Amino acid sequence: MSTAAYSSDTETDAVQAAAEADAADAPPHRRALVRRPAASLADGLVTHIEKADVDVELARAQWVNYVAALEAHGWRTIEVEPRDDLPDSVFVEDAVVLFGPFAVVTRPGADARKPETVGALRAVVDLGLEVAEIEAPATLDGGDVLTVGRTVYVGRGGRTNPEGVRQLRFLLEPRGYEVVSVPMTKALHLKSAVTALPDGTVIGWEPVVDDPEIFPTFWAVPEEAGAHVVVLDPHTVLMSAAAPRTAALFRDHGLDVVTVDISEFEKLEGCVTCLSVRVR
Ligand SMILES: NC(=O)NCCC[C@H](N)C(=O)O
Numbered sequence: 001m002s003t004a005a006y007s008s009d010t011e012t013d014a015v016q017a018a019a020e021a022d023a024a025d026a027p028p029h030r031r032a033l034v035r036r037p038a039a040s041l042a043d044g045l046v047t048h049i050e051k052a053d054v055d056v057e058l059a060r061a062q063w064v065n066y067v068a069a070l071e072a073h074g075w076r077t078i079e080v081e082p083r084d085d086l087p088d089s090v091f092v093e094d095a096v097v098l099f100g101p102f103a104v105v106t107r108p109g110a111d112a113r114k115p116e117t118v119g120a121l122r123a124v125v126d127l128g129l130e131v132a133e134i135e136a137p138a139t140l141d142g143g144d145v146l147t148v149g150r151t152v153y154v155g156r157g158g159r160t161n162p163e164g165v166r167q168l169r170f171l172l173e174p175r176g177y178e179v180v181s182v183p184m185t186k187a188l189h190l191k192s193a194v195t196a197l198p199d200g201t202v203i204g205w206e207p208v209v210d211d212p213e214i215f216p217t218f219w220a221v222p223e224e225a226g227a228h229v230v231v232l233d234p235h236t237v238l239m240s241a242a243a244p245r246t247a248a249l250f251r252d253h254g255l256d257v258v259t260v261d262i263s264e265f266e267k268l269e270g271c272v273t274c275l276s277v278r279v280r
Pocket residue numbers: 044045046047088091093094110113142143144188189191192268269270271273274
């Protein structure tokens with residue numbers, strides 16, 4: 001896909017070249033689903049923030065840059081078929097969740113987003129994955145699902161209902177996962193509030209975390225956008241350019257940090273995690 005530049009103030013050109021060489025050699029299982037922004041993106045939903053004007057052209061450029069950052073770190077990106085009539089379809093994480101070779105196609109809590117799963121289902125079938133689907137009356141958004149090792153935390157209360165948690169538990173417990181239900185009242189999705197570093201440390205923006213004690217480890221970060229990381233490899237995370245103080249803390253912690261500007265998606269309550277689904 002695109003080779004647009006992304007920003008990373010820890011990487012030299014040599015490291016960049018090595019990352020690109022790695023991408024070329026990436027094993028076939030290191031793939032990521034992405035979905036290009038809809039022409040109707042500016043009509044996307046907002047729940048917890050004020051609606052702001054979205055620059056769709058800028059969003060397209062930011063998405064290309066995000067995809068380039070994944071590819072430069074060894075992730076081969078696969079596009080789910082675009083849907084210009086589904087404004088939030090770029091947030092592909094909400095439509096399907098992967099657990100190794102097992103894909104769970106969701107049933108999004110917002111009615112306007114339910115048709116997004118058609119393309120997501122096709123994509124995971126085409127990948128040859130084992131597939132299950134969440135069924136009514138359950139609702140489950142992928143943004144509510146955080147996997148740390150064999151523990152799957154599921155945010156309950158916003159877009160995901162108790163039946164959604166129950167169905168996911170039914171699917172995952174026989175596969176050796178423990179599903180932990182997490183109350184969510186202050187943010188759109190669980191992963192709007194918390195994600196996890198490569199070592200499993202849960203990081204979060206405390207003002208929107210109902211109960212940090214649910215997590216065995218919890219590191220409160222100083223910026224809301226700092227709570228969202230995509231793990232690119234065991235020592236590298238991708239995060240928003242909107243959280244420079246948190247990025248500095250993570251670098252002090254010994255991580256390599258790659259940053260991308262996703263301002264137009266943040267206006268729609270999106271974050272770095274929701275723009276891709278990694279196949280591992
Ligand atoms: N997983 C995510 O955090 N997804 C962001 C979804 C944003 C979208 N505007 C929505 O309200 O559904």
